[in-house]
Amino acid sequence: MKFTKLALSASLILLCLTSQASDNEKRPHETVTPNFMREIPNIPGKSMITAVVTYPPKGASPSHHHAKSAFIYAFVLEGEIRSSVDGSAPRIYKAGESWYEDPGAHHTVSENASDSKPARLLAVFIVDTGDKQLTVPDGQ
Template sequence: MKKAVIFLCLLAGTLAAQEARVTPLLSKDLPDLPGKEGRMIIVNYPPGGSTAVHRHNADVFVYVMEGSVVMQVKGGKQMTLTAGQSFYEAPGDIHLVSKNASTTAPAKFVVFFVTDKGAPISTPVK
């Protein structure tokens, strides 16, 4: 029983460590685009970190700051981006793959959204 509890604690710690950490940076109404706003966030992926399939319903611009990330939208090719490279998602895109390319090093990227004012940043897709 004791071994099972230890195993479950280790498993829970491993799963929690794989979650992305999102830090909001800025949210600003866009006066030239009524009803729209610009948002900026930083995403930190721990080693092996990823997010589930989702969509943003926004124009999304990604710039990799550290490490490398794997990105793919439905109908597009999977690509690995390294520091200094960028990625774009259109409002209708379904983001199939978003993960840290490394299982040993963290990854960090900044994301800029142009979206409807007050819309959620991300919506899960089944």
Template sequence: MHSIPSPFKMPQVLLPLGLLAAALLAAMTLATWNLERPHPALIAGQHATHSNPAAARPQTQIKPLSCQPLSDMPGKVVTTLLVDFPPGAHTPAHRHPGSVTAFVVKGQVRSQMQGSPAQTYSAGETWYEAKGELHSFAENPSSTEPAQLLTVFVSDENCGPLVIPEPG
């Protein structure tokens, strides 16, 4: 006898899929995004410009795609970004002020959340970061191939800042 999934378990599956669908829709509307004003996500993307003094590694580049208010969730916005990881690129420890879903568009990204082992994600795979959770690092493990993430943030108004660098 087959059991029917509980409706209480469905949001665990539907939320990431819904966020991914929102990200893809936002990416398709990139041509209409107003890039004349500075985007807070670029300012907040400080982890992309920090360097690790112990090892000179390439840094990530962040490209804002969209930031839209969520009409059914007053005070919240959904922001999508492309994060490019050149070969060997690394981001140090940081947190986010909202929930994040990351989708690997191409290449591989190795990522570690506090309290979990590092994992390598390939194109087509995703991971989730809860609001305020410590993201120990993310890196492109390849020394020859670039990688790219599509990230979807659900956070408070104003579209940023989206990255809180971890001290030290």
């Protein structure tokens, strides 16, 4: 089954829309920009999806889980990102640093560590090809 641009758009729009729901509506939200999507030819049933996540100063994502099949690699492109996964102590990752999230991980903190400068990261998902909703805010 080949992915179309429509499927890419639909999946990443869901990523964007679900990441907008937040218990803290006063903080600026992240912006998610679709980057790449492709079935992995030598791993049947798996696809790679990438997106650039941009946080304005003081920006944050709500606490969330990703698709249960999703293995995620995050690489900081610009600025500093504060992140905590599965109850780990929050850590600040600077441009050039990275982390990963195992399938089913709980991402409790994902935010710009700066009050004055933007931050960006590249999120790389290895996910079951049929998964449509990549991000689910807590409580949904």
